[in-house]
Amino acid sequence: MKQLVITMMALIWASTNLISAPKNKKPNVILILMDDMGYGDLSCYGALQYETPNIDRLAHQGIRFTNYLAAQAVCSASRAGILTGCYPNRLGISGALFPNSPVGLNPEEETIAEILKDQGYATGMFGKWHLGDKKEFLPKQQGFDEYVGIPYSNDMWPVDLEGKPITTPGAYKQDLPVLSIFDGDEPSIYLRNLQDQEQITGVLTRRSIQFIEKNKDKPFFVYIPHSMPHVPIAASMEFQGKSKLGLYGDVMMEVDWSVGEIIKTLKKNHLEENTLIIFTSDNGPWLNYGNHAGSTSGLREGKGTSFEGGQRVPFIAYWKGKIQAGQVSNKLAAAMDVLPTIAEITQAKLPKKKIDGLSLWPILQGNKKAEPRKEFLYYYRRNNLEAVRKEDWKLVLAHPGRTYEGFLPANDGFAGQVNENFAVPQGLYDLRRDPGERYDVQAKYPAKVQELLALADKAREDLGDDLKQIKGKENREIGRIKKPNVVYIYADDLGYGELGAYGQKLIKTPFLDALAKQGIKFTQHYTSAPVCAPARCMLLTGKHAGHAQIRGNHELGGFTDETERGQMPLEKGTFTLGTLMKNAGYQTAAIGKWGLGMADGTGNPNAHGFDYFYGLLDQKQAHNYYPTHLWENGKWDTLNNAYINVHQFQGKGAPADIDFKQFQGKEYVVDKMMNKALNFIDKNKSQPFFLYLPLPLPHLSLQAPEEAVRTYIGAFPDSAYLGKKGYTPNPYPRATYAGMISYLDSQVGRIVEALKKYKINQQTIIFFSSDNGATFDAGGVDTEFFQSTAGLRGRKQDVYEGGIREPLIVAWPGVIPGGQVNHHPTVQYDMLATLAELTGQPTPETDGISFLPSILRHSEQKKHPFIYFEFPEKTGQVAIRMGRWKGVKSNLKKNRQAPWEIYDLENDPMEHNNVANQHPEIIPQLDSILQKEHQPAKIPAWEIIH
Ligand SMILES: [Ca+2]
Ligand SMILES: [Ca+2]
Numbered sequence: 001m002k003q004l005v006i007t008m009m010a011l012i013w014a015s016t017n018l019i020s021a022p023k024n025k026k027p028n029v030i031l032i033l034m035d036d037m038g039y040g041d042l043s044c045y046g047a048l049q050y051e052t053p054n055i056d057r058l059a060h061q062g063i064r065f066t067n068y069l070a071a072q073a074v075c076s077a078s079r080a081g082i083l084t085g086c087y088p089n090r091l092g093i094s095g096a097l098f099p100n101s102p103v104g105l106n107p108e109e110e111t112i113a114e115i116l117k118d119q120g121y122a123t124g125m126f127g128k129w130h131l132g133d134k135k136e137f138l139p140k141q142q143g144f145d146e147y148v149g150i151p152y153s154n155d156m157w158p159v160d161l162e163g164k165p166i167t168t169p170g171a172y173k174q175d176l177p178v179l180s181i182f183d184g185d186e187p188s189i190y191l192r193n194l195q196d197q198e199q200i201t202g203v204l205t206r207r208s209i210q211f212i213e214k215n216k217d218k219p220f221f222v223y224i225p226h227s228m229p230h231v232p233i234a235a236s237m238e239f240q241g242k243s244k245l246g247l248y249g250d251v252m253m254e255v256d257w258s259v260g261e262i263i264k265t266l267k268k269n270h271l272e273e274n275t276l277i278i279f280t281s282d283n284g285p286w287l288n289y290g291n292h293a294g295s296t297s298g299l300r301e302g303k304g305t306s307f308e309g310g311q312r313v314p315f316i317a318y319w320k321g322k323i324q325a326g327q328v329s330n331k332l333a334a335a336m337d338v339l340p341t342i343a344e345i346t347q348a349k350l351p352k353k354k355i356d357g358l359s360l361w362p363i364l365q366g367n368k369k370a371e372p373r374k375e376f377l378y379y380y381r382r383n384n385l386e387a388v389r390k391e392d393w394k395l396v397l398a399h400p401g402r403t404y405e406g407f408l409p410a411n412d413g414f415a416g417q418v419n420e421n422f423a424v425p426q427g428l429y430d431l432r433r434d435p436g437e438r439y440d441v442q443a444k445y446p447a448k449v450q451e452l453l454a455l456a457d458k459a460r461e462d463l464g465d466d467l468k469q470i471k472g473k474e475n476r477e478i479g480r481i482k483k484p485n486v487v488y489i490y491a492d493d494l495g496y497g498e499l500g501a502y503g504q505k506l507i508k509t510p511f512l513d514a515l516a517k518q519g520i521k522f523t524q525h526y527t528s529a530p531v532c533a534p535a536r537c538m539l540l541t542g543k544h545a546g547h548a549q550i551r552g553n554h555e556l557g558g559f560t561d562e563t564e565r566g567q568m569p570l571e572k573g574t575f576t577l578g579t580l581m582k583n584a585g586y587q588t589a590a591i592g593k594w595g596l597g598m599a600d601g602t603g604n605p606n607a608h609g610f611d612y613f614y615g616l617l618d619q620k621q622a623h624n625y626y627p628t629h630l631w632e633n634g635k636w637d638t639l640n641n642a643y644i645n646v647h648q649f650q651g652k653g654a655p656a657d658i659d660f661k662q663f664q665g666k667e668y669v670v671d672k673m674m675n676k677a678l679n680f681i682d683k684n685k686s687q688p689f690f691l692y693l694p695l696p697l698p699h700l701s702l703q704a705p706e707e708a709v710r711t712y713i714g715a716f717p718d719s720a721y722l723g724k725k726g727y728t729p730n731p732y733p734r735a736t737y738a739g740m741i742s743y744l745d746s747q748v749g750r751i752v753e754a755l756k757k758y759k760i761n762q763q764t765i766i767f768f769s770s771d772n773g774a775t776f777d778a779g780g781v782d783t784e785f786f787q788s789t790a791g792l793r794g795r796k797q798d799v800y801e802g803g804i805r806e807p808l809i810v811a812w813p814g815v816i817p818g819g820q821v822n823h824h825p826t827v828q829y830d831m832l833a834t835l836a837e838l839t840g841q842p843t844p845e846t847d848g849i850s851f852l853p854s855i856l857r858h859s860e861q862k863k864h865p866f867i868y869f870e871f872p873e874k875t876g877q878v879a880i881r882m883g884r885w886k887g888v889k890s891n892l893k894k895n896r897q898a899p900w901e902i903y904d905l906e907n908d909p910m911e912h913n914n915v916a917n918q919h920p921e922i923i924p925q926l927d928s929i930l931q932k933e934h935q936p937a938k939i940p941a942w943e944i945i946h
Contacts, residue, residue: 027276027319028276030224034255036282036284037285042252049245050250075130077089077096104134104479121346125144129147129151149204150191198234200234201255224262228254283311283313287303288404301402305401331372336357339355395448396429403419406419428449460472462474485684485688493700495770496792506716508738515752521809522824525808525827533568538550538829551938552941570602575844585688587612589677597617615673623647626644641667656720727780769809789802825881833849876892880930901916
């Protein structure tokens with residue numbers, strides 16, 4: 001009896017469950033997205049030499065579209081469109097994001113996964129993401145409960161087209177991270193060679209099936225963006241050699257198998273009647289890969305173009321019993337329509353922000369009159385409006401674009417040539433008569449042209465157009481990684497060879513060496529000018545010496561406290577690094593040696609974007625490390641030091657029995673500055689901050705705390721310096737100089753330690769460089785002994801490499817992989833453009849080029865056509881670095897016609913051999929750069945050209 005009751009109850013439970021479950025349960029959605037699969041790549045769309053029976057069955061028992069357009073003909077943009085229902089350029093997404101990109105799909109945008117999650121769906125993604133690989137942009141942060149797949153394209157890896165590791169130093173792909181299949185936010189399976197790629201389709205299929213099985217009792221959304229058939233294509237063993245077409249066909253057959261497995265799983269679990277399956281592609285084929293590319297079935301061009309071959313792809317929807325079988329729709333449809341279609345059938349709420357999609361549900365239901373979409377905008381590159389479409393008419397607008405035409409494709413995984421800058425002319429195409437876009441009929445249909453031009457104008461108002469330099473009214477911000485703190489540490493007169501990381505043998509710099517190991521050591525970084533004030537001016541303003549306001553150390557006043565007047569001040573309203581960072585919402589401080597004007601004039605650092613200033617305003621005061629005072633936000637801050645005249649023995653020298661102690665005070669400027677710097681970090685640790693830290697070390701005079709000098713006493717021969725060449729006498733000049741550099745190094749250590757203590761080291765990017773090369777023969781410094789320039793010719797005040805080539809170390813733990821050496825030539829007037837890109841701001845007009853790509857590797861590094869130097873002091877010099885060549889002119893003060901010296905830095909980095917006679921062809925180029933780049937100087941003393 002008891003047994004019977006239980007059985008009865010179980011039966012009742014089972015039957016109610018059977019009846020009620022499908023009725024109450026929201027439909028499941030499976031979205032399968034191919035990568036670079038063309039319009040002609042499925043047998044139901046006419047593919048040749050292989051069959052795709054499982055996908056064809058979806059089309060035959062559901063609906064297939066003949067006029068469906070990807071949102072844009074490139075990976076990242078296209079995916080942004082399908083997942084959000086928006087034109088990708090509305091969201092600031094364009095092109096294909098590269099590994100380590102600081103941007104991604106803005107987490108504030110709502111994806112299909114997010115709107116379905118709100119409806120109680122289980123959400124899983126198995127495939128290629130490509131909307132930002134930093135943690136905050138990954139799928140789990142965009143609505144997916146589970147994520148397994150590669151974070152970006154399968155060719156973004158340090159492997160060449162033959163499948164071999166790239167070892168050429170400096171090659172763009174060499175430093176890319178190893179490609180991996182992520183599980184959640186972490187890499188789980190590494191893909192190191194072509195063979196490793198063979199497993200991808202299988203892994204994605206198995207994980208999708210597991211997810212469906214696990215969530216069969218809940219409504220679920222599964223997004224399966226296959227990484228195939230994007231190059232490098234690969235199929236598993238079972239499919240190799242299966243098609244008549246070779247590998248491409250094998251790959252397509254494996255994907256078809258995958259679709260078959262998904263359908264089997266649905267059948268097995270009785271889910272077929274409650275599941276909508278959508279199958280489509282992100283863009284057309286990458287035609288220059290020849291037999292490793294798909295087919296457009298005759299449509300014009302391919303991936304990366306806004307012609308139909310790039311944009312038009314298959315679109316199939318299948319839902320047993322709900323979508324009328326056997327339909328073919330020729331209605332215009334687009335990737336942005338997927339989200340609103342899914343929203344309608346699941347009753348999910350549409351995203352709160354404006355979208356561009358329109359529900360296709362009426363078409364899917366078999367309503368032949370339904371025509372939700374009449375228009376489409378073809379945007380490409382950053383925000384170029386390349387074409388507009390209304391019904392069957394397409395107006396291609398004049399634009400520079402990719403073309404595959406006129407080049408033979410390569411085969412077997414290699415890329416043939418393309419022209420990326422073909423001048424596509426305006427053309428009107430009737431896509432009914434001429435789907436191949438071959439016959440421009442503008443002349444015959446002028447009214448149609450006008451109608452479509454009006455549509456283009458409307459689009460420009462809404463979304464903008466880079467080609468017309470029109471800003472849109474409704475573009476939204478791309479997602480950016482949280483603004484990192486920026487610490488820029490600037491040494492003073494530190495030579496290229498004075499750090500261990502740069503080959504120094506005698507002076508210990510363990511903290512900077514460690515920093516270089518954790519980050520990037522740049523080997524061809526330049527200051528903008530070979531002395532203090534102009535170098536600082538150009539660093540802060542991004543202008544080179546032909547354009548800069550301040551081109552020399554123009555001293556005002558004198559060395560005493562009473563005559564402290566500083567240097568030539570920055571002009572009022574000058575845009576500086578401080579201004580830039582302030583605009584980006586940073587707390588900003590300049591702590592150290594300023595040299596660009598006193599606080600009571602236009603050069604006041606607080607008036608140039610720095611919330612806080614502490615240190616030396618007048619760089620002449622920096623000659624003494626124990627001054628009577630420093631400046632804090634325009635106020636005198638008294639130090640516990642008596643006044644020391646560091647120049648009292650200039651030219652004559654002190655007596656041999658001099659009391660050296662008189663040059664030692666109580667409060668060392670560097671310690672005072674560091675206390676303020678560490679306070680600033682502490683105070684601002686929870687918000688983005690910019691700390692510009694131009695410490696005066698190791699500039700003369702030779703003065704250092706005793707403990708810093710002690711380590712080096714006896715380490716090498718040393719004899720007292722009595723001040724004959726200026727500055728303070730010193731009993732151990734070499735030990736003191738080494739001690740000053742090590743002391744500077746330990747200050748860097750203190751900064752790093754503080755960042756670690758506050759757990760913000762991964763949110764902070766550190767730059768370390770110097771304002772000019774090691775000092776000339778003065779003040780007791782022995783740069784020969786220390787090999788301070790690592791053999792480079794010249795010293796401070798010279799435009800030869802020894803005066804201008806500087807160490808540059810960039811570190812950002814957790815973001816930049818360590819141990820990198822970068823040989824790309826960069827210059828300090830690039831910093832403004834670099835930090836503008838880092839903080840997502842438009843670059844103000846500067847002479848610089850952002851070298852953020854050299855740091856993050858998120859895009860290709862643009863190269864300087866030339867780097868320009870001008871230095872009106874000493875004899876009057878000019879230098880131009882142009883690739884391997886460097887032109888130098890000296891003695892311009894006396895001789896405006898001074899000849900060019902030319903050095904081949906590739907073969908002669910020490911600038912020993914002037915090859916001007918062997919390479920006269922370079923001279924006119926140098927002359928014309930000089931002519932163009934030099935603007936009249938502000939004061940006659942700086943005018944050395946005219
Ligand atoms: Ca693609
Ligand atoms: Ca300097």
